[in-house]
Amino acid sequence: xxxxxxxxxxxxxxxxxxxxxxxxxxxxxxxxxxxxxxxxxxxxxxxxxxxxxxxxxxxxxxxxxxxxxxxxxxxxxxxxxxxxxxxxxxxxxxxxxxxxxxxxxxxxxxxxxxxxxxxxxxxxxxxxxxxxxxxxxxxxxxxxxxxxxxxxxxxxxxxxxxxxxxxxxxxxxxxxxxxxxxxxxxxxxxxxxxxxxxxxxxxxxxxxxxxxxxxxxxxxxxxxxxxxxxxxxxxxxxxxxxxxxxxxxxxxxxxxxxxxxxxxxxxxxxxxxxxxxxxxxxxxxxxxxxxxxxxxxxxxxxxxxxxxxxxxxxxxxxxxxxxxxxxxxxxxxxxxxxx
Amino acid sequence: xxxxxxxxxxxxxxxxxxxxxxxxxxxxxxxxxxxxxxxxxxxxxxxxxxxxxxxxxxxxxxxxxxxxxxxxxxxxxxxxxxxxxxxxxxxxxxxxxxxxxxxxxxxxxxxxxxxxxxxxxxxxxxxxxxxxxxxxxxxxxxxxxxxxxxxxxxxxxxxxxxxxxxxxxxxxxxxxxxxxxxxxxxxxxxxxxxxxxxxxxxxxxxxxxxxxxxxxxxxxxxxxxxxxxxxxxxxxxxxxxxxxxxxxxxxxxxxxxxxxxxxxxxxxxxxxxxxxxxxxxxxxxxxxx
Numbered sequence: 001x002x003x004x005x006x007x008x009x010x011x012x013x014x015x016x017x018x019x020x021x022x023x024x025x026x027x028x029x030x031x032x033x034x035x036x037x038x039x040x041x042x043x044x045x046x047x048x049x050x051x052x053x054x055x056x057x058x059x060x061x062x063x064x065x066x067x068x069x070x071x072x073x074x075x076x077x078x079x080x081x082x083x084x085x086x087x088x089x090x091x092x093x094x095x096x097x098x099x100x101x102x103x104x105x106x107x108x109x110x111x112x113x114x115x116x117x118x119x120x121x122x123x124x125x126x127x128x129x130x131x132x133x134x135x136x137x138x139x140x141x142x143x144x145x146x147x148x149x150x151x152x153x154x155x156x157x158x159x160x161x162x163x164x165x166x167x168x169x170x171x172x173x174x175x176x177x178x179x180x181x182x183x184x185x186x187x188x189x190x191x192x193x194x195x196x197x198x199x200x201x202x203x204x205x206x207x208x209x210x211x212x213x214x215x216x217x218x219x220x221x222x223x224x225x226x227x228x229x230x231x232x233x234x235x236x237x238x239x240x241x242x243x244x245x246x247x248x249x250x251x252x253x254x255x256x257x258x259x260x261x262x263x264x265x266x267x268x269x270x271x272x273x274x275x276x277x278x279x280x281x282x283x284x285x286x287x288x289x290x291x292x293x294x295x296x297x298x299x300x301x302x303x304x305x306x307x308x309x310x311x312x313x314x315x316x317x318x319x320x321x322x323x324x325x326x327x328x329x330x331x332x333x334x335x336x337x338x339x
Numbered sequence: 340x341x342x343x344x345x346x347x348x349x350x351x352x353x354x355x356x357x358x359x360x361x362x363x364x365x366x367x368x369x370x371x372x373x374x375x376x377x378x379x380x381x382x383x384x385x386x387x388x389x390x391x392x393x394x395x396x397x398x399x400x401x402x403x404x405x406x407x408x409x410x411x412x413x414x415x416x417x418x419x420x421x422x423x424x425x426x427x428x429x430x431x432x433x434x435x436x437x438x439x440x441x442x443x444x445x446x447x448x449x450x451x452x453x454x455x456x457x458x459x460x461x462x463x464x465x466x467x468x469x470x471x472x473x474x475x476x477x478x479x480x481x482x483x484x485x486x487x488x489x490x491x492x493x494x495x496x497x498x499x500x501x502x503x504x505x506x507x508x509x510x511x512x513x514x515x516x517x518x519x520x521x522x523x524x525x526x527x528x529x530x531x532x533x534x535x536x537x538x539x540x541x542x543x544x545x546x547x548x549x550x551x552x553x554x555x556x557x558x559x560x561x562x563x564x565x566x567x568x569x570x571x572x573x574x575x576x577x578x579x580x581x582x583x584x585x586x587x588x589x590x591x592x593x594x595x596x597x598x599x600x601x602x603x604x605x606x607x608x609x610x611x612x613x614x615x616x617x618x619x620x621x622x623x624x625x626x627x628x
Binding site for chain 1: 375427430431437440441442444445446448449450451452453454455456457459460564568571572575604606607609610613614616617620621624
């Protein structure tokens with residue numbers, strides 16, 4: 001019985017093992033040292049998958065819609081870069097400072113929101129206003145942030161690892177991001193399977209009932225908010241690394257939040273692999289459409305509208321339910337056993 | 340000193356009435372139908388571009404010509420709003436409660452990206468409606484001509500809006516739906532039809548506000564998003580379901596923004612607006628929930 005259980009649990013984990021194995025194989029298969037373009041795209045997929053995973057924790061689990069992911073990533077990035085510059089240390093050290101500042105900021109916003117019992121829309125508007133303020137402040141504080149000219153930044157490299165393993169800088173960066181994704185993935189899996197997941201579900205169902213059963217709703221919402229914004233702030237500097245320059249335009253609402261929302265909805269809210277699938281599709285589309293200039297914006301607008309009206313549940317969960325409901329699974333098992 | 344104060348006050352007031360109109364555009368649709376219309380700025384930009392194109396085909400028009408052209412442009416925007424309301428927005432109205440609010444945000448966000456992209460493709464330049472209203476000198480202060488024209492035109496418009504909501508059957512019906520959708524239905528007022536009319540009305544108001552805005556500043560397709568966000572902030576400060584509150588908030592914020600801009604630089608004036616909205620939301624979140 002036990003052996004059977006272990007076997008079926010391993011079988012359940014198979015897609016995840018396959019996905020991570022595929023991710024490990026990406027650099028040797030696709031990274032070409034002569035052109036950095038493709039490598040950068042793969043790195044961007046990982047970055048946006050992690051962003052979407054973070055949104056999954058705060059929005060998917062606790063129903064707190066934040067519209068300042070770009071701003072939070074900017075807070076993390078500017079803190080990391082500026083403190084590294086000020087103390088003349090490596091940004092690898094200040095990465096956690098940036099993430100922590102972003103997390104505390106996000107947690108504080110969630111605390112006020114939970115304390116004052118904001119509805120989804122109020123939190124969405126407050127965070128959207130913060131997004132605008134953060135952008136204005138970064139542009140305005142020209143002497144510190146470099147304004148719209150920005151700060152050149154490429155210091156998140158690991159030359160020692162590169163020479164030790166013989167991998168190129170892009171491959172190393174990709175593996176670092178796969179590592180971060182794996183950690184966030186494990187954290188999310190643990191969160192949803194633990195008592196936290198149960199409490200999150202209770203909050204989503206009925207916040208007042210959850211409170212009545214003794215769940216500390218405020219603490220949980222702040223906890224989810226802190227973790228999400230910590231992750232976003234942590235990944236921000238890697239995002240800046242891909243372009244080699246820290247500029248406010250990188251963290252705009254249209255550049256980050258809109259993409260992450262599309263990715264999450266496309267991949268499926270509260271789905272564990274959804275963010276990765278969504279990011280791969282959206283970044284691929286982005287790549288495909290970039291040659292058509294502004295048609296890219298038109299296409300994304302259309303995609304967002306259609307997705308929300310007709311496919312709110314996401315492509316991955318929808319495909320899964322189609323697979324199960326239409327008896328596809330039975331037919332496939334029948335085929336396998338030769339019936 | 341006093342002259343400079345008067346100049347600032349007039350410019351602030353002009354900016355204030357423009358902000359009020361944008362805020363009204365959000366308040367009417369959100370207060371009534373719980374849809375946060377992120378398309379509002381797009382309506383404004385389309386109206387400005389239509390205006391400039393019409394002016395381009397009919398050169399040599401004076402101020403009276405601009406009024407006629409602006410009316411045509413606003414009518415075009417209203418038509419577009421009607422088409423959108425009958426098609427996509429109707430799908431949003433089918434949902435209820437929080438689902439409608441969320442779907443409204445995402446659908447109008449998607450549509451605004453779509454239209455912004457199209458505007459960039461077909462009309463990438465910037466528009467500035469220069470009608471050359473001369474400045475007036477009063478007590479040593481040189482008052483911007485366009486500011487005075489905007490204030491005068493907006494005063495007429497506010498009068499019309501006031502009349503509509505207080506003295507016409509449709510206007511009173513609209514206020515009833517804002518108060519209580521179900522109650523209005525029981526009184527025989529069809530909410531969906533009122534919502535459609537108000538959606539079109541809010542687009543027209545945004546169209547007018549856009550033309551006013553373009554008299555004082557350049558408008559590009561990229562402006563649509565910042566105009567929408569300004570509108571949302573003003574609407575929140577005024578209390579999203581209060582028409583008079585929104586008008587007052589717009590005027591006060593316009594003056595504060597202009598003074599803050601003159602004293603501390605333009606970026607802080609924008610920060611002031613957003614900070615005011617955050618402060619109101621933190622202290623009175625129930626206003627919009």
